[in-house]
Amino acid sequence: MTLLRLDGVSVRFGDRAVVDAVDLEVAEHEIVCVLGPSGSGKSTLLRVVAGLQPVSAGRVLLGDADQAAVPVHRRGVGLMFQDHQLFPHRDVGGNVAFGLRMRGASGGSSAARVEELLELVGLPGAGRRAVASLSGGEQQRVALARALAPSPRLLMLDEPLGQLDRGLRERLVVELRSLFSRLGTTVLAVTHDQGEAFALADRVVVMRDGRIAQAGTPLEVWQRPASEFVARFLGFENVVPATVSGGAAATPWGKVPVPAGAPEGERRLLIRPVGVRLEAAGTDGLSCEVASRTFRGTHVALLLRPGAGPVLEAECSLAGAPAVGDRVRVSFTPSEVVVLPDGP
Numbered sequence: 001m002t003l004l005r006l007d008g009v010s011v012r013f014g015d016r017a018v019v020d021a022v023d024l025e026v027a028e029h030e031i032v033c034v035l036g037p038s039g040s041g042k043s044t045l046l047r048v049v050a051g052l053q054p055v056s057a058g059r060v061l062l063g064d065a066d067q068a069a070v071p072v073h074r075r076g077v078g079l080m081f082q083d084h085q086l087f088p089h090r091d092v093g094g095n096v097a098f099g100l101r102m103r104g105a106s107g108g109s110s111a112a113r114v115e116e117l118l119e120l121v122g123l124p125g126a127g128r129r130a131v132a133s134l135s136g137g138e139q140q141r142v143a144l145a146r147a148l149a150p151s152p153r154l155l156m157l158d159e160p161l162g163q164l165d166r167g168l169r170e171r172l173v174v175e176l177r178s179l180f181s182r183l184g185t186t187v188l189a190v191t192h193d194q195g196e197a198f199a200l201a202d203r204v205v206v207m208r209d210g211r212i213a214q215a216g217t218p219l220e221v222w223q224r225p226a227s228e229f230v231a232r233f234l235g236f237e238n239v240v241p242a243t244v245s246g247g248a249a250a251t252p253w254g255k256v257p258v259p260a261g262a263p264e265g266e267r268r269l270l271i272r273p274v275g276v277r278l279e280a281a282g283t284d285g286l287s288c289e290v291a292s293r294t295f296r297g298t299h300v301a302l303l304l305r306p307g308a309g310p311v312l313e314a315e316c317s318l319a320g321a322p323a324v325g326d327r328v329r330v331s332f333t334p335s336e337v338v339v340l341p342d343g344p
């Protein structure tokens, strides 16, 4: 069942549409992550759903009810922002209890519920600790407990792990996902970090200039970016113009095989680095010079400079990785080639 629906929502500041005719549905129990570069309108979209930002056009429906006349505190949505805004003068329990009081819980039931929520976020018994004595990650958990306290029907997260270091973010994102699926929480989150979005979401929505550039499961978006913009936003650099016909593409790197059924004509073509194969010396293939080589833990990332066309990103295994300055020959794996359906 659909819990949240946006119908043609626009927000204009002056003559600029920061959110431009956005349609979006979030099903009950679904985790949707809105992803996009800075300024693409993600936070504004969240603020619209929360009721903090009036729309210039369109409708917001929660559980089929139009929210136009519903104030923030009556929407039943929980909010957790980037800077987690804990009250520094209250202890941990006081911060979480604040979330409960938003819903009008009584003192007795509130103490038990605060402890339950702290256990839920992995901070059992931390109720009396001062907020200032907590690490960044622990503060994030307290903010989450506070946001979950009133059992919101929709939880909204704005860059929930933005301030934390990468290792901690990677761990917390896994915890969040399992917590939300255990609780059956419906989540609309916003992040500019694609790794975070892909790890957390059932569905990702990529925004560009106030519009939805692509929506789909993480796997769909990763495997089949809809445009050069999405491909580059995901960190893929091997994107070139191409003329596709008869199972192959003419590109600045020469002829590249494309998967069966790929769209034909003048297109943009993406080759994932893992699809750039190093061939044995003396074989056919595009001749390149190794311009750089970076150790990435599980593989080596190479930048290859061909005789013509832009540099190519490639990946190879640790064993037998060529050295900077070596000449190599490469060929392309069709299953790692994507003919992008939309323009730039």
Ligand SMILES: Nc1ncnc2c1ncn2[C@@H]1O[C@H](COP(=O)(O)OP(=O)(O)OP(=O)(O)O)[C@@H](O)[C@H]1O
Residues within 6 Å of the ligand: 013, 018, 036, 037, 038, 039, 040, 041, 042, 043, 044, 045, 192
């Ligand atoms: N009240 C406002 N008045 C004028 N412009 C605004 C207002 N609020 C936001 N904007 C502009 O709208 C655009 C989108 O802002 P928004 O915060 O939604 O983007 P975002 O995708 O969340 O970016 P970030 O990742 O940097 O937070 C920005 O260019 C911003 O400057």
